[in-house]
Amino acid sequence: MTPKRISARTRNEWVTAYGFLLPNLIGLFVFVFVPIVYALYVSLHDWNALNPKAFSGLDNYRKLLHDDQWWSSIRITLTFSVIYVPLLFVLSLLSALLMNALRGRTKGVARTLFLLPFAVTSVTSAVIGMFMLDPRNGVINRLLGLIGIGPQPFLGSTSQAMLSIIGVILWINIGYNMIIFLSAIKEIPRDYYEAAGMDGATGWKSFRFITLPLLRETSTFILIVTTIGSFQALDQILVMTKGGPANAMEVSVLYIFKQGFELLNMGYAASLAFVLFLIIFGLSLVQLKLFSNRN
Amino acid sequence: MGKTWKGIGIAAVSLALMLQMACGNSNDGGNGGKNESASAQASGSENGGKKVKLKFWDFHTEKEEEFFKGLVDEYNKSQDDVEIEYSTYNQTDYTSTKLPTGFASGDGPDIYMISPGDFMKFAKSGLMADLTPYFPEGAKEDFLPASLDAVTVDGKIMALPYELELLGLYYNEVMLKNAGVDVPKTWDELYEAAKKLTTNKVAGLVIPPDKGAYLNFVWYPFLWQQGGNVLNADGTQSTFHSPETAKALDYWGRFFKEGLSPTKLQNGPTEIDNLGSKGAAMQIAGTWAITRAEEVFGDVPINVAPLPIPEGGQAATDAGGWKFAVNGKSAHAEEAAKFVMWAFAEDPARALKWCTEVKFAYSPRKSVVEQGKAIYNQGMRKVFTEQIYDSAIPEPRYPSEVLDVVGDAIQNVMFGKYDGAKAAEEADAKINEALKTANK
Numbered sequence: 087m088t089p090k091r092i093s094a095r096t097r098n099e100w101v102t103a104y105g106f107l108l109p110n111l112i113g114l115f116v117f118v119f120v121p122i123v124y125a126l127y128v129s130l131h132d133w134n135a136l137n138p139k140a141f142s143g144l145d146n147y148r149k150l151l152h153d154d155q156w157w158s159s160i161r162i163t164l165t166f167s168v169i170y171v172p173l174l175f176v177l178s179l180l181s182a183l184l185m186n187a188l189r190g191r192t193k194g195v196a197r198t199l200f201l202l203p204f205a206v207t208s209v210t211s212a213v214i215g216m217f218m219l220d221p222r223n224g225v226i227n228r229l230l231g232l233i234g235i236g237p238q239p240f241l242g243s244t245s246q247a248m249l250s251i252i253g254v255i256l257w258i259n260i261g262y263n264m265i266i267f268l269s270a271i272k273e274i275p276r277d278y279y280e281a282a283g284m285d286g287a288t289g290w291k292s293f294r295f296i297t298l299p300l301l302r303e304t305s306t307f308i309l310i311v312t313t314i315g316s317f318q319a320l321d322q323i324l325v326m327t328k329g330g331p332a333n334a335m336e337v338s339v340l341y342i343f344k345q346g347f348e349l350l351n352m353g354y355a356a357s358l359a360f361v362l363f364l365i366i367f368g369l370s371l372v373q374l375k376l377f378s379n380r381n
Numbered sequence: 382m383g384k385t386w387k388g389i390g391i392a393a394v395s396l397a398l399m400l401q402m403a404c405g406n407s408n409d410g411g412n413g414g415k416n417e418s419a420s421a422q423a424s425g426s427e428n429g430g431k432k433v434k435l436k437f438w439d440f441h442t443e444k445e446e447e448f449f450k451g452l453v454d455e456y457n458k459s460q461d462d463v464e465i466e467y468s469t470y471n472q473t474d475y476t477s478t479k480l481p482t483g484f485a486s487g488d489g490p491d492i493y494m495i496s497p498g499d500f501m502k503f504a505k506s507g508l509m510a511d512l513t514p515y516f517p518e519g520a521k522e523d524f525l526p527a528s529l530d531a532v533t534v535d536g537k538i539m540a541l542p543y544e545l546e547l548l549g550l551y552y553n554e555v556m557l558k559n560a561g562v563d564v565p566k567t568w569d570e571l572y573e574a575a576k577k578l579t580t581n582k583v584a585g586l587v588i589p590p591d592k593g594a595y596l597n598f599v600w601y602p603f604l605w606q607q608g609g610n611v612l613n614a615d616g617t618q619s620t621f622h623s624p625e626t627a628k629a630l631d632y633w634g635r636f637f638k639e640g641l642s643p644t645k646l647q648n649g650p651t652e653i654d655n656l657g658s659k660g661a662a663m664q665i666a667g668t669w670a671i672t673r674a675e676e677v678f679g680d681v682p683i684n685v686a687p688l689p690i691p692e693g694g695q696a697a698t699d700a701g702g703w704k705f706a707v708n709g710k711s712a713h714a715e716e717a718a719k720f721v722m723w724a725f726a727e728d729p730a731r732a733l734k735w736c737t738e739v740k741f742a743y744s745p746r747k748s749v750v751e752q753g754k755a756i757y758n759q760g761m762r763k764v765f766t767e768q769i770y771d772s773a774i775p776e777p778r779y780p781s782e783v784l785d786v787v788g789d790a791i792q793n794v795m796f797g798k799y800d801g802a803k804a805a806e807e808a809d810a811k812i813n814e815a816l817k818t819a820n821k
C-alpha cells in the first residue's frame with residue numbers, strides 16, 4: 087500500500103475521532119490491559135497474597151496439567167456451555183420471531199415482559215430462582231404436583247443442579263438477546279418477503295432463506311457473546327449452589343475463585359485464569375472464522 | 382482483518398472480566414503504601430502529645446457491631462496515646478478478599494478477627510503478632526487451657542479467643558411428642574426419630590447440606606465421638622483413613638440419601654429459623670441460636686439437648702468462635718495488643734457483656750462464666766452449661782486445603798458418589814498432599 091496524501095479535513099476528523107476515543111482507550115489500558123499483563127506476571131509466581139511473590143517460572147502451568155479438579159471444572163464448564171448457548175440462541179430467536187409477528191398494543195406489553203427479567207441483577211435472580219426451586223416450598227414443585235409429578239430436589243441434586251441453574255440464567259438473558267434479534271429482523275426489508283411470497287415461498291422457506299442468512303452478523307455476535315458469557319458464569323452458580331452439590335457445578339471460574347480467594351493460591355489462580363482466557367479466545371476466533379467464511 | 386480485531390477486542394474484554402478478580406488486588410493496592418505511612422504516622426493531638434492511629438477491621442453487624450464500636454470509643458476516650466479507627470465489612474468479603482488484599486498491599490489492619498480456617502495461613506505469614514507477653518498478670522490462667530492451645534503455635538499465643546460457640550441438638554418439643562419420639566440420645570435414636578418426624582412439609586433433621594467450613598464444623602463431632610480424627614496429634618499426618626471416619630461419613634450421608642435432611646435449605650443452615658418456621662423438627666445448631674429462638678420464635682416450643690452419641694462412644698461437641706488478632710507486621714503491634722488485652726483479657730465485665738447481652742456464647746474465661754452464672758443457667762443455656770460445655774473440643778485450625786478435601790469427602794458420601802470407606806480412603810492421600818502444600 088502506498089501512503090496516500092491526507093487532506094487537512096481527514097486529519098481533522100481523525101483528531102476528533104481519537105479525541106473522543108481517548109478516554110475509553112485510557113480506561114481500557116489502565117483497567118484492562120495493565121491488569122492482564124499483571125495477571126500473566128503473577129501467574130509466574132508462587133504467591134499467597136500475604137507473603138512476597140516468589141518467582142516460580144512455569145510451575146503453575148505444569149501443576150494445572152495434572153490438576154484433576156481443574157479439568158473436571160473445564161468439563162463442567164463445557165457441558166454447561168454446550169447446553170446453555172444453543173438453548174439461549176434458539177429460544178431468543180424464536181421469541182423474537184413471535185414478537186415480530188405480534189401486532190398492536192400487546193406487542194409492547196409482551197416485549198416489556200420479556201425484557202423485564204434482564205433488569206433484575208444476577209444475584210437477585212439467583213435468590214428468586216432458589217425460592218422457586220425450593221424442594222419443599224418452591225412454586226415449581228407445587229406446579230409439578232398439579233400434573234402429578236412428585237417433588238424434585240433441583241439444586242440439591244447432582245444431576246438436576248445444572249439444568250436448574252441454566253433455567254434461571256436463561257430466564258434472565260432471553261429477553262435481552264430477543265431484543266437484539268428483533269431489531270435485526272426489523273432491518274430486513276419487507277420487499278424481500280413480498281418478492282419471495284410471489285415466488286411461492288412462505289413460512290419456513292422465507293425464514294430459512296431470507297431471515298436466517300440476513301441475521302448472520304447478529305447471530306455471530308450473539309453466539310460469541312453468549313459463549314464467552316457461559317464460560318464466565320459465576321454469580322448465579324455461586325449464590326445458588328456455591329459450586330455444589332458435591333462440586334457438580336464447580337465451573338472453571340468458580341474453581342479459579344476458590345484457588346484465589348479461599349485457598350489464597352493467587353499465582354496458581356492467575357495461571358488458571360490465563361489458560362481459561364486462551365480457551366475462550368481460541369473458541370471466539372474459531373466461531374468468528376466459521377461464520378465469516380460463509381459470507 | 383477488521384473482524385479479527387473485533388474478535389480480539391471481544392476476547393480481550395472477556396479476559397479482563399475474568400481476570401478482574403485476580404487483579405483486583407493490584408488495583409486496590411495501587412495507593413496502599415501511601416495510606417499506611419499516613420496512618421502509621423503519629424498525628425498530633427490537642428494536648429501536644431502524639432497519638433498513634435490503629436486500624437481495626439471487623440465483620441460484625443447490628444448489635445455486635447455496636448458493641449465493638451462502643452469498645453473502641455471507650456478505649457479512645459480512656460487514654461491519649463492511641464486512637465483506633467473501627468471499620469466493618471461484609472463477612473464473606475472480609476476473609477476472602479478484604480483481609481488478603483489489605484495485607485498484600487501493605488494497607489492491612491493493625492487489629493482484625495480470625496477464624497480457625499484461616500488461622501495457620503495468617504500465622505505462618507507473620508501476620509499474627511505473638512500476644513504472650515501482653516497478657517495481664519494472672520489472665521492466662523483464667524482462660525480454658527484448650528482454648529489457648531487452639532491458638533498457640535510453637536509455644537506462642539497468636540490470637541485471643543473471646544467466645545466459644547457450642548453445638549447442640551435443637552428440637553421442637555411438640556413435634557417430638559406428637560410423633561411419640563423421645564429426645565434422641567444415641568445415633569440410632571436420632572436416625573429413627575428423624576425418620577418418624579419427616580413429612581412432606583417437615584424435615585426430620587436439619588444439618589448443613591452445602592460445602593464449606595460450617596459443614597465440616599458440624600460434622601467433626603460425629604468423628605470425634607468415636608475417637609477418630611482428621612489429623613494426628615501434631616497435625617503432620619492424616620488419620621482420616623479409618624473405620625471411624627467411614628462410619629461418621631456413612632451415618633451423616635444416610636440422612637441426606639434417605640430424604641430425612643434436605644439437600645437444599647431455604648434458611649441458612651446456621652439459622653434457627655429452620656425450626657422457627659416449623660419446617661423442621663430437629664436441627665443441629667450452636668449457642669448463637671438461643672437468643673433468636675427466644676426473642677423471635679418464643680411461640681415455637683424449641684428446646685435443646687446434647688448431640689447424640691454412637692454406641693460405646695463419648696460425648697463431643699465442637700467449640701467454634703472468632704479470635705482477636707494483631708498484625709505482626711504492624712509498626713504498632715504493641716499498642717494494638719494492649720487494646721486487644723484491654724478488651725477481652727482484663728475487666729471481665731466487657732467479656733461478659735459480649736457473651737451474655739450482645740449474643741449468647743461461652744467465654745473462654747472461667748471468671749466470666751462464673752460471674753455470669755445466673756445467665757448461663759437460664760432456659761436452654763442451662764443445657765449447654767450442664768450437659769454440653771464439658772464435652773467441647775475447640776474447632777481445629779486445619780489449613781484451608783485440608784478443609785476442602787474433608788468437605789469433598791463428606792459431600793461425596795452425601796450425594797452418593799462414594800460410600801464412607803471409599804471416601805475416607807480417597808481423601809486420606811489428598812489430605813497428606815494438602816498438608817505438604819500448606820506446609821511448604
